[in-house]
Amino acid sequence: MDEILVLKNVNKHFGGIHAVKDVSLRFNEGKVCALMGENGAGKSTLGKMIAGIYALDSGEIRLNGEKLVFDNPLEAQKKGIGLVLQELDVFPSLSVAQNIILNNMSFAHLEKGFLNSNNINEEVKPWLEKVRLDVNPGKPMEELSMAQIQLVVIARILSMNCRLIIMDEPTSSLTDDAVDNLFSLIRDLKKDNVTIIYVSHKMNEIFQIADEIAVMRDGEFIGKKSADETDPTDIIEMMVGRTVSGKEKQRSWATGDVCLSVRNLITPKMKDVSFDLHKGEVLGVAGLVGAGRTELGEALFGLEPVRSGSIRTEDGELELNNPGDAIKKGIGFIPEDRKLQGLMMSMSVQENMILSTLDDLNRKGFLDNSKIVKNVDSLIDNIRIKTPSGNSCVDTLSGGNQQKVLVARWLMVDPEVLFLDDPTRGVDVGAKEDIYEIITSLASRGKGLIFVSSELPELLRCCDRIMVLSEGRATAVLKCKETTQQEIMSYATASVVAGSKNKGATR
Amino acid sequence: MRLNEGVQSIPAVFKKSTGTLKKFQSFTGLVLILFLAVILSPRQHGTGRILFLTPENLSDIFRQVSENGIIAIGMTFIILTSGIDLSVGSLLALAATLCAKILTQMNPSIGQPLHIFLAIFLPLMLTTGFGALYGLLISKLNIQPFIITLAGMIGLRGFARFLTNNANIDIGFGDDISAVFANLISPKPVVITTFVVIAVIMSIILGRTVFGLRVKSIGDNSIGSRYAGIPVTKTLLFTYALSGLLTGVAGVLHAAQNHQGSPNDGVSYELDAIAAVVIGGTKMTGGKGSIVGTIIGVFIMGILTNTFRLKGVDINIEMMAKAVIIIVAVWLQQPRKARSKG
Amino acid sequence: MRLNEGVQSIPAVFKKSTGTLKKFQSFTGLVLILFLAVILSPRQHGTGRILFLTPENLSDIFRQVSENGIIAIGMTFIILTSGIDLSVGSLLALAATLCAKILTQMNPSIGQPLHIFLAIFLPLMLTTGFGALYGLLISKLNIQPFIITLAGMIGLRGFARFLTNNANIDIGFGDDISAVFANLISPKPVVITTFVVIAVIMSIILGRTVFGLRVKSIGDNSIGSRYAGIPVTKTLLFTYALSGLLTGVAGVLHAAQNHQGSPNDGVSYELDAIAAVVIGGTKMTGGKGSIVGTIIGVFIMGILTNTFRLKGVDINIEMMAKAVIIIVAVWLQQPRKARSKG
Amino acid sequence: EGQKEVSTEKSGYLVIFSQCNNAEPYRAAQNDSFKALWSQYDDVVFEIQDAQQDNSRQISQIETAIVKNPDLLIVAPNERGPLSAVMGKAKKAGIPVICLERDIVDAENYTTWIMSDNYSIGKLAGEYMVEMLKVKNGAPEGKIVDLRGLLGVEGEQKRFNGAWDVMNTYSGITQEAEAVCNWLQSDARVRMTEILRAHPDIDIVYGHNDPMAVGGYLAARDLGREKDILFVGVDGLQGEAGGIKKVVDGVLAATFTYPLCTDKAVEIGNKIMRDPDFTPEKVYEVQSEMITPSNAVEKFNG
């Protein structure tokens, strides 16, 4: 077997942090190699070094035997290396098509002379079709949802015709149908002998697509196994250094008391949604990309104008003009886009965690530092955020740990109703378990939770009921114990007409 | 299966019409100002025509806004990279004084046409060079553009005064080479044509070339630009050099039109230029904006001033009224929020 | 098992020392300037002491930078929200003229102390009110701060001149109420104390209060701030009102020190204030910065000017040298890149 | 050429005054004076336009004025070079043009020039300072500090040169220091403080306008040195905030009026408009007056 890429004793430091420790690793041509590891294990850093974004501190990288020295990611691209960034660093004001062709060698011919937007749009269309993204290529990127952005980024990399593609959590926002499509694309690439380095925290995906699995822990390379010869437990043990048992949900904490009642909610995107949420209940929300799951949360959180319908809690009917109102009424919302809507990237972990609870942490206008440090530090320990200290800048944390900081912010608020929009995006298996546990413990304390996720197993594992959205309508509310993934998908793809079969939407 | 039928279900016709609406929207501020101008305009003494609408006045406005317009076009590029150039006023003064100095105080035996060419060319080289220097310092030393160009603003003003020993350099009205120069460059059609040609070319460069796309991408997401391998340093260097060049052009026009190179001219021009850019809808944080917008901004300011001047309104009242009108005009032409979450 | 052994394994000592190094780093620009000042300073006539270091000169500098310092502190808050306030110069002129007008042209029969109180209080109310108005317009109309405060800058300058009919208002040298006012407010210790007290209080407010944290978070991520339930409108309103208040204070000090309310004063003060903030390390894009940094920026500019003046350097040479020194100083005190993506 | 068609239907006169910068006390006084003077004529409509210290603005303003077609155009040009052509254009369009105070390139470009010469004011000030030094130090020797307006402005240069052309003839008189204070009292106060620290012996502070001289005084008073130094200003405006009052108050030792030239302009302008046979002289010079404590009170009150 040909080795296309060889890493030899690669090291990378960030200030005092040794992010990648002496990693030596070989990748075989035409194979999909999964790169696994906990949050902060150094996967993204490794990927960025291969793609010429970060310089190595020491060690060397050889592509087809040739030593790589980049001082610009464009050179990596010229060598046939492409990277789907975990952070989706796109250009929000530029159009979808511009995002794809910008500095893309495959479209170099378009960059000669004058750019013609019609041409550009035409040329990128096949690639958008490949990833099955049906948006107008002229649309500004900022008008796309997370999932759509992710597809654009994948389309961009595919269009580069690379020999080696690193995909850093390419499916973190995608739903199953889009993932399936991506996998068939990857299989096509494999036929062309393209090598894929695939980073993901979704174990089921790994075993579907990967030929080999390499594992990192705390910046070190632990080992590489052929996918046929191993199983998830084995991999998790390598990742974590211990066995993690995905516990089944033990019991339901749902009570009969309604803590949130939504009736005939109509917003620009939601079309007549009604449901009740009970104390201690975890209500899952499933749906395809663009089904309106995020919109639902934003409406409940005072971020979307409510055209008609009512939202009631125990306090009575709510009139929500902004998130501040919602928080006061005991509603919390963890947004899906942690970078844009969530974190203050140049502020510290601690500051990010306390932002929504400032009123409680304030002693005569001053921040109550001892209380803050105590609360923050115990929470950092509890949910195991990997950070040097509460004072580190969140920007220096790995993606999964950033996500935990965002969750932690809302744990500090401790609202009666918490809407979690894809809270496990980019979170490693261990941490996922942590988040599930957090959800369960919140439920056990009588909180009502609305849990949005693109991963159905996760919903089935954590929820009491699952509401399925399709095109802004609730097409079904299903009891978790009595349903299957297939049933959920059938409601998720239900067309508008089928939407009338609203099975017990309010129980 | 289609991923996002919801989006597709919007009828294409509707999408088109919102597009047109948006485009129209960006002109509403200008329309308001025009409306005001016509209403407020006095009648021409004698003929009774609406003074504002006379061809002479309209072309006057065109010429009056030319210098600011040319500078603002360069500023648009800079602001799109999320930068700023505070030094344009000083650069303009430097170009104008150098031009006047070459015309009046140097006497190379190279013939009149070449002498005039040098008087235009050397100032342009100088301002372009300083622009390039800014770009280099900003990207290499990683210092905020505000500071680099503030230093430029202070230092080059000193340099311009130093060059002329604090005096103005008059180009004069004789029939020497300076007069030839002034007669060549200062007529209305020349000035207006220069402005229009620059506007068209720069609009194409911004909208239709890779350079323009890179300029926007740097302002939109500077880290992302590095990740995508965009030559940030080179692009910034070009951007600031371009702005320097355009400021130089404005400076040469300034010298010709004013028959003078004065080292004290151009004070607070940076504010006028930035104002035009921002009123034209370009975000100070970069990434989003257009030359057309800037031209609209330039004319909003120019027509407003012209209108008050025609009317002979007290400057203090004018200033107070202007403040209100600017806010209303910008508010009117602002795209109505597509996303309420933003 | 510990999840973050890797991180924990860094010796605490090392962490500490980089911290100190960083803190020191932010002073290196100031140290360079001080060094230059001492070297360039002439000797005091008679005593032969280094003139720059005499207590009189040092306290002169302190007083000279006070007005800009107070304004720059308010500007720091605004820039931290990723805003800008161009109108501070006009606001200062407005406060100063209103103060002088109340003192000299009004004659309420309320007794001298109350009269003086009003002459201080009313201008402060007015400037605070305008600041609050900016905050409201910026967040409610969703117009860029540059435009709103540009309108303020133009409109309020007009208003100040309108109030005084373009003339200066002198508060005179007699022993009437104006003189009492001037003698009360203008002595060095009063001015310096005001500055120091404001700096300390504002530094605490920025660093230790809920309000300060909100200000930074808005600048860091305005969308995220909304999602976190931060009252954005209220916070912006307070921020701009605070800046208005501080500018008002500077205006009253200005009137007292200059024995005059001149509607033409304060021109380009916004540039001085923003420069101090930015030189002090605050990012124009908001989110990151400190009052200490701003104070350093204020002193870098103040000491630089003082040094050149003591030396009696030609103003044009001074300007050119300043440009270079500012860039070097900022470059020196810039934190060395910890992150390679910069 | 130069003569306007007299339309029979027309009643009354339109006079446009293009002011280079309203927002400056001297200019404000000039405007007020003009307004008062012209208001005595019922048939005159008087308009002031403000160029806000900007050449191109003033050019376009005059272009606008030409379109408005007034019976008399008075221009206080912002700078000599830039305004020449456009004033010539107005004159060619048949509008009588009075050039006020600063001259412009080529006398062909205006009908008449009513001025007061900054250079002679500077000389007056210089002579006065020499006299004062003689009184103070017993001989024409001493140290002078110049507080200067915005450099590169013509009037500034002339006030400086006028004074120093006189004082330089005495080898004992030297310039101790100078600072550019942009015509502002506040700048002068701050800059003067440093000069006082660096220069222990100063005899006279020559402010190129009154506010700067007062600013210098404030700095000296703050250091308790105002008694040792004489402060001399230029402009000598009327009113509470004017330089004459400062002489009355004992702040300034003297100031030299920079005449508003408005009386003369109205007088000549009226003649031009109303008397077709009148041919104005090319230049009228209005003399500056020296204001010292001996005549200040009288001038202030009347």
Ligand SMILES: Nc1ncnc2c1ncn2[C@@H]1O[C@H](COP(=O)(O)OP(=O)(O)OP(=O)(O)O)[C@@H](O)[C@H]1O
């Ligand atoms: N720019 C940076 N500055 C400082 N530290 C960094 C930076 N980027 C990453 N790190 C640190 O390096 C380590 C490895 O991070 P990396 O992003 O590579 O992890 P990862 O394996 O991709 O994790 P995740 O699964 O959460 O994405 C972490 O401890 C992280 O905090």
Ligand SMILES: Nc1ncnc2c1ncn2[C@@H]1O[C@H](COP(=O)(O)OP(=O)(O)OP(=O)(O)O)[C@@H](O)[C@H]1O
């Ligand atoms: N910022 C935005 N601007 C414009 N349209 C948007 C934006 N975000 C989402 N949309 C569109 O609105 C629709 C509903 O989006 P929403 O984010 O609510 O869906 P979702 O069910 O949460 O899906 P996702 O899996 O993408 O998060 C989608 O069609 C999407 O394209």
Ligand SMILES: [Mg+2]
């Ligand atoms: Mg990662």
Ligand SMILES: [Mg+2]
């Ligand atoms: Mg969503």
